[in-house]
């Protein structure tokens with residue numbers, strides 16, 4: 458399941474949101490067709506997340522791009538691992554990057570804490586384990602770019618060698634999502650099952666925290682791209 462990393466159970470499959478419970482199929486909106494909403498104040502036009510799609514890395518023309526968003530996920534993972542091996546120590550030694558990684562960790566923790574307190578984590582756990590719902594379907598991993606995977610490596614996440622379940626996202630493991638730095642669509646998605654059960658005011662608070670998480674990730678992502686551009 459999507460909402461919590463490592464802790465409540467992997468989702469049952471993409472068709473997304475189309476899982477099975479006791480032979481009965483449940484239909485949830487697929488993450489694949491989901492368009493993220495602005496989790497922070499929509500009036501805040503200075504929010505860079507509003508202008509920057511995390512789905513693509515824009516490499517400058519003078520930098521050789523070894524990989525693209527459309528590359529197979531295994532290739533992106535290999536790129537992230539090799540760059541972590543070659544540049545990880547130096548990247549972590551960059552004071553700005555080290556600070557931004559700390560910011561991201563704090564933002565992720567705060568966002569997940571808020572989701573747990575609102576009961577979203579429990580709703581998703583039940584959806585995944587008891588109702589056969591889940592929305593972490595196969596193919597969502599393709600939205601991840603290599604730099605986002607590199608950030609996960611820098612955070613100590615061990616990226617998988619293979620998909621655990623054919624109809625599930627590549628990053629879905631038994632206890633949930635194994636990533637710490639996640640795509641905005643994974644951070645942001647709340648299905649109707651959740652929005653019907655949780656007080657809108659509580660959801661607004663979750664959205665605020667999600668906004669902070671996405672912003673922290675955006676700034677870090679930009680910094681790493683800039684530094685790698687200088688080094689490669």
Ligand code: SF4
Nearest residue numbers: 485581584591592648
């Ligand atoms: S409750 Fe909704 S958001 Fe949570 S895992 Fe199920 S389908 Fe996904």
Ligand code: SF4
Nearest residue numbers: 459593626629634643
């Ligand atoms: S990366 Fe995959 S497993 Fe993790 S939240 Fe997104 S869809 Fe779910």
